[in-house]
Amino acid sequence: MEGWDPNTKSTLTQIPLLTTKSGPRDGAAWTVRLKEEYKSLIAYTQMNKSNDNDWFRISASNPEGTRWTGKCWYVYNLLKYEFDLQFDIPVTYPSTAPELELPQLDGKTQKMYRGGKICLTVHFKPLWAKNCPRFGIAHALCLGLAPWLAAEIPILVDSGMIKHKDDATSSTES
Amino acid sequence: MDDELLELQRQFEFAQQAKSSIRLSDRNVVELVQKLQQLQVIDFELLHTASGKEYITLDQLRNEMVTEVKRLGRISVIDLADVTGVDLYYVEKLAQSIITDHGELMLTEGEIVTESYWDSIAEEINERLQECSQIALTELAVQLNVGLDLIASVLEPRLGTIVKGRLEGGQLYTPAYVARVSAMVRGAARGITVPTNLTVLWSSLQNLLQEMDGASGVAVDGSFFQSLFNGLVKGGEISGSVRAGVHWTPAVFAVAQKESVDSFFSQNSFISYDVLQKLGIPQPVQFLQVTNPRYPEGKPLVTTFVHPSMIEMLDAATEDALERGSWSDSLSLLPSSFTPQDASKMLFLCQSVQLALKSNKAHIFGDFYVLSSSFMKDICDCTVKELETLAVSKSLGTVKPGDLPIANEVKAGYDSSRLSVSSEMASDSGSNKHADKGPKKKKGKATGNALANQSESGADNQEHTSTKSKKSQRKGKDTSSQTSDSKQGSRKESLKMKEDNLSSPSEEWIMEKITALVPDFEEQGIDDPETILRPLANKLRPTIINTWMEKRKALFKDNAERMKQLLDNLQKKLDESFLNMQLYEKALELFEDDQSTSVVLHRHLLRTVAAPMVDMLLHDLDEQNKLKNGVEVQESPNSESISFSPGDRAAISKSFPGALSNKALAVVEALEGKRVETFMSSFRAVTEESGLPLKKLDKKLERTLLHSYRKELTSQVSAETDPVSLLPKVVSLLYVQVYHKALQAPGRAISVAISQLTDKLDETACKIIADYQAAAEDSCASNRIREILESQMPALKSLVSGASRS
Numbered sequence: 001m002e003g004w005d006p007n008t009k010s011t012l013t014q015i016p017l018l019t020t021k022s023g024p025r026d027g028a029a030w031t032v033r034l035k036e037e038y039k040s041l042i043a044y045t046q047m048n049k050s051n052d053n054d055w056f057r058i059s060a061s062n063p064e065g066t067r068w069t070g071k072c073w074y075v076y077n078l079l080k081y082e083f084d085l086q087f088d089i090p091v092t093y094p095s096t097a098p099e100l101e102l103p104q105l106d107g108k109t110q111k112m113y114r115g116g117k118i119c120l121t122v123h124f125k126p127l128w129a130k131n132c133p134r135f136g137i138a139h140a141l142c143l144g145l146a147p148w149l150a151a152e153i154p155i156l157v158d159s160g161m162i163k164h165k166d167d168a169t170s171s172t173e174s
Numbered sequence: 175m176d177d178e179l180l181e182l183q184r185q186f187e188f189a190q191q192a193k194s195s196i197r198l199s200d201r202n203v204v205e206l207v208q209k210l211q212q213l214q215v216i217d218f219e220l221l222h223t224a225s226g227k228e229y230i231t232l233d234q235l236r237n238e239m240v241t242e243v244k245r246l247g248r249i250s251v252i253d254l255a256d257v258t259g260v261d262l263y264y265v266e267k268l269a270q271s272i273i274t275d276h277g278e279l280m281l282t283e284g285e286i287v288t289e290s291y292w293d294s295i296a297e298e299i300n301e302r303l304q305e306c307s308q309i310a311l312t313e314l315a316v317q318l319n320v321g322l323d324l325i326a327s328v329l330e331p332r333l334g335t336i337v338k339g340r341l342e343g344g345q346l347y348t349p350a351y352v353a354r355v356s357a358m359v360r361g362a363a364r365g366i367t368v369p370t371n372l373t374v375l376w377s378s379l380q381n382l383l384q385e386m387d388g389a390s391g392v393a394v395d396g397s398f399f400q401s402l403f404n405g406l407v408k409g410g411e412i413s414g415s416v417r418a419g420v421h422w423t424p425a426v427f428a429v430a431q432k433e434s435v436d437s438f439f440s441q442n443s444f445i446s447y448d449v450l451q452k453l454g455i456p457q458p459v460q461f462l463q464v465t466n467p468r469y470p471e472g473k474p475l476v477t478t479f480v481h482p483s484m485i486e487m488l489d490a491a492t493e494d495a496l497e498r499g500s501w502s503d504s505l506s507l508l509p510s511s512f513t514p515q516d517a518s519k520m521l522f523l524c525q526s527v528q529l530a531l532k533s534n535k536a537h538i539f540g541d542f543y544v545l546s547s548s549f550m551k552d553i554c555d556c557t558v559k560e561l562e563t564l565a566v567s568k569s570l571g572t573v574k575p576g577d578l579p580i581a582n583e584v585k586a587g588y589d590s591s592r593l594s595v596s597s598e599m600a601s602d603s604g605s606n607k608h609a610d611k612g613p614k615k616k617k618g619k620a621t622g623n624a625l626a627n628q629s630e631s632g633a634d635n636q637e638h639t640s641t642k643s644k645k646s647q648r649k650g651k652d653t654s655s656q657t658s659d660s661k662q663g664s665r666k667e668s669l670k671m672k673e674d675n676l677s678s679p680s681e682e683w684i685m686e687k688i689t690a691l692v693p694d695f696e697e698q699g700i701d702d703p704e705t706i707l708r709p710l711a712n713k714l715r716p717t718i719i720n721t722w723m724e725k726r727k728a729l730f731k732d733n734a735e736r737m738k739q740l741l742d743n744l745q746k747k748l749d750e751s752f753l754n755m756q757l758y759e760k761a762l763e764l765f766e767d768d769q770s771t772s773v774v775l776h777r778h779l780l781r782t783v784a785a786p787m788v789d790m791l792l793h794d795l796d797e798q799n800k801l802k803n804g805v806e807v808q809e810s811p812n813s814e815s816i817s818f819s820p821g822d823r824a825a826i827s828k829s830f831p832g833a834l835s836n837k838a839l840a841v842v843e844a845l846e847g848k849r850v851e852t853f854m855s856s857f858r859a860v861t862e863e864s865g866l867p868l869k870k871l872d873k874k875l876e877r878t879l880l881h882s883y884r885k886e887l888t889s890q891v892s893a894e895t896d897p898v899s900l901l902p903k904v905v906s907l908l909y910v911q912v913y914h915k916a917l918q919a920p921g922r923a924i925s926v927a928i929s930q931l932t933d934k935l936d937e938t939a940c941k942i943i944a945d946y947q948a949a950a951e952d953s954c955a956s957n958r959i960r961e962i963l964e965s966q967m968p969a970l971k972s973l974v975s976g977a978s979r980s
Binding site: 007031034035038039041042046048049051053054057058059060065075133 | 176185187197668
């Protein structure tokens with residue numbers, strides 16, 4: 001678990017683990033898995049809220065629950081930068097982790113694959129593989145997206161690659 | 175899509191819609207609180223914790239502290255500060271107010287303790303106590319980490335209620351344990367039959383307890399035993415007496431002791447302190463007289479306590495001995511455990527002895543020998559007699575063999591010579607006579623008085639009528655000595671100096687005499703003559719000397735006359751012969767140059783003239799000496815006829831006192847020598863020493879003497895018929911005529927004498943003498959020559975007579 005900051009780690013350990021190992025094509029088993037996904041997401045969300053650390057909104061955009069969309073945000077210098085968030089559940093899930101996409105930032109940073117998929121740290125994949133059936137979407141968000149946002153947004157803001165929406169509007173207005 | 179999934183979707187949606195809680199940073203909160211305080215919204219004191227993360231009000235702190243104390247029962251203020259996380263200063267301050275508010279709390283040594291805590295502790299202690307039967311308070315104090323006083327004060331009110339036991343000398347005991355130890359103490363105390371130091375007993379009991387309890391046994395304090403023991407004594411469970419808190423004397427021992435003393439004393443009429451000490455009575459006299467006054471009639475002595483019957487027995491025996499005019503050894507009459515001091519003390523308690531002492535009928539020597547006066551008188555008389563015989567034998571100058579053992583004789587001789595000196599002194603100053611006895615008599619008298627004072631009454635003289643005559647004698651003597659005493663006072667000192675030279679039979683000598691007279695004493699005093707013989711001799715000596723002196727004084731009176739006569743005679747005779755001697759000496763000067771003749775002449779003079787003179791002097795001096803000593807001297811037949819051998823002379827000279835002896839010896843020596851001069855000087859010294867001044871030859875006297883000598887010689891020559899003896903006389907006469915010197919020449923020196931004459935006489939005279947002398951030298955050989963000599967005699971005679979006439 002090295003490679004992550006202590007806050008992330010403590011949070012991660014508090015997210016309920018999943019048990020069912022089944023992908024989107026496994027039918028009923030997938031439903032069971034999906035329910036567990038929801039439970040863990042609820043717990044994670046509540047945790048974040050109670051710690052005054054709420055940073056995303058997501059929801060399944062198809063009934064199978066294989067595509068998720070939502071928003072995520074990061075507060076930097078008392079300004080809130082908000083981005084669209086979307087990802088698909090791969091068919092080999094849960095062996096393969098979902099690829100999180102921030103389409104608004106596509107082409108603005110090097111730490112990103114084409115199409116806005118974020119580059120995760122070297123530590124993520126082995127950890128995920130090790131905890132194959134137990135980690136779910138909540139874990140992927142906590143381990144993948146949250147550290148990425150904390151690392152990349154300040155750099156992007158400071159370099160002027162992204163602008164706060166108020167600034168953007170004001171600049172456009174002016 | 176089942177319902178559950180929808181429900182979960184909905185819940186997730188709801189969870190995401192829910193308002194997230196808002197968190198303020200610490201810094202914001204602190205600022206907020208400060209703002210509130212500034213705004214007086216918070217108008218009470220607010221404390222913050224040591225971590226700086228919390229605010230707490232005083233009331234809350236107080237509540238927390240009280241709960242904490244109540245929960246734990248006992249907590250230190252420091253711990254309390256840690257628990258509440260508030261600064262110690264506030265906690266301490268609050269602790270004080272809490273203690274005052276809550277009566278059941280107490281603050282000791284920085285700790286707050288509740289009563290209930292102590293109750294529970296007491297219960298614990300009680301449990302342990304019931305298990306171990308005894309616990310040391312110190313142990314408890316260490317265990318609870320509180321002061322010894324505190325735990326004692328806490329336990330005190332709980333003893334008997336919560337803690338069922340007894341606190342004794344810093345130890346807690348259960349009643350059962352106390353009862354057991356008490357039983358041990360009782361058993362030990364009852365078992366003891368001899369006086370014991372209780373601490374020893376306690377230590378042995380302690381050992382016993384430790385053995386019983388094994389290694390776990392806690393040392394029981396001695397004071398615990400002591401208090402139990404005291405209780406037992408008070409309760410009458412054990413009987414005896416305790417002295418100084420630790421010396422226990424059991425009643426049974428005291429009783430046995432008393433009975434033992436009683437039985438011994440009643441059986442033997444005495445008991446020695448040693449026995450009492452063995453019985454464990456440290457102060458026997460006190461015990462017998464004060465502590466235990468059952469023997470009121472008993473008398474304490476130095477080492478023994480006696481019943482009066484014992485004293486009566488001794489009294490009777492001694493009285494008997496005194497009446498018989500004998501002596502008694504009190505110590506031999508008493509049991510062997512009696513010391514001389516005891517015997518002496520008992521004698522002081524004997525009435526008859528005291529009376530006898532007071533009336534001078536008895537004397538005590540060496541503490542316990544009682545001698546009657548008559549007995550002593552006998553000894554005295556005997557000794558004086560002995561002394562006389564000795565003095566006589568000495569003065570006669572010969573020792574009678576078999577009279578006495580040699581050693582005695584020598585000593586006696588020495589003593590008597592010393593005596594003679596004293597007698598001289600005595601005659602010099604008559605009143606000094608008794609001087610040397612003064613102090614001794616006085617002492618004796620003083621003690622006598624003391625003795626007399628001690629005896630109660632004295633009027634039984636009639637009992638001793640038999641010894642009355644002797645007593646009266648003694649009394650006479652005593653009074654005389656007493657009168658002399660009164661004179662002595664001032665002279666004592668000077669006399670004491672002389673005392674060394676003073677004469678008296680030595681104590682040793684008297685002691686030996688006494689031993690010879692009373693053989694019993696030897697048996698008694700052989701091991702230690704000091705006990706009786708010496709004091710007795712000491713006591714008797716003055717009396718003996720006194721008696722003897724008186725005897726001698728009487729003798730002196732007789733002798734004095736004779737002495738004077740003797741001296742006068744001696745003086746006369748000496749004068750005469752000494753003048754002659756001087757005369758003859760002068761003639762020797764003629765032959766000074768002729769060495770051999772001179773020697774011969776000197777010798778001749780010494781032999782013929784000096785020797786009789788010396789003998790006469792020595793004899794007379796000796797006689798005078800004896801007379802002085804009061805020795806009876808037979809009237810000597812004729813002093814002229816005396817002649818001594820050189821050995822006799824030396825012996826007599828030695829017998830003279832002091833310096834005279836030396837000088838007389840010198841004379842005797844000179845007599846054997848060759849020089850008349852030395853003899854003359856030493857002879858003069860002797861005569862001067864003995865108070866006989868000799869006349870010196872002066873011219874006038876010399877002439878007279880020479881004249882008479884000449885006359886005598888002339889008459890002798892004319893009357894002489896023997897031709898051989900005529901020659902020396904003629905020669906002498908010729909010397910007188912020629913040289914006016916009186917020559918005494920032996921036959922050998924005649925020829926030399928004649929040759930000396932030749933140059934003074936005429937031819938014919940010389941011829942006659944020479945011829946005669948030559949003939950005389952052969953005269954011994956034949957009668958014929960004698961005849962020739964006889965024929966020549968008239969010629970020779972005429973030669974002299976003629977010369978004398980011319």
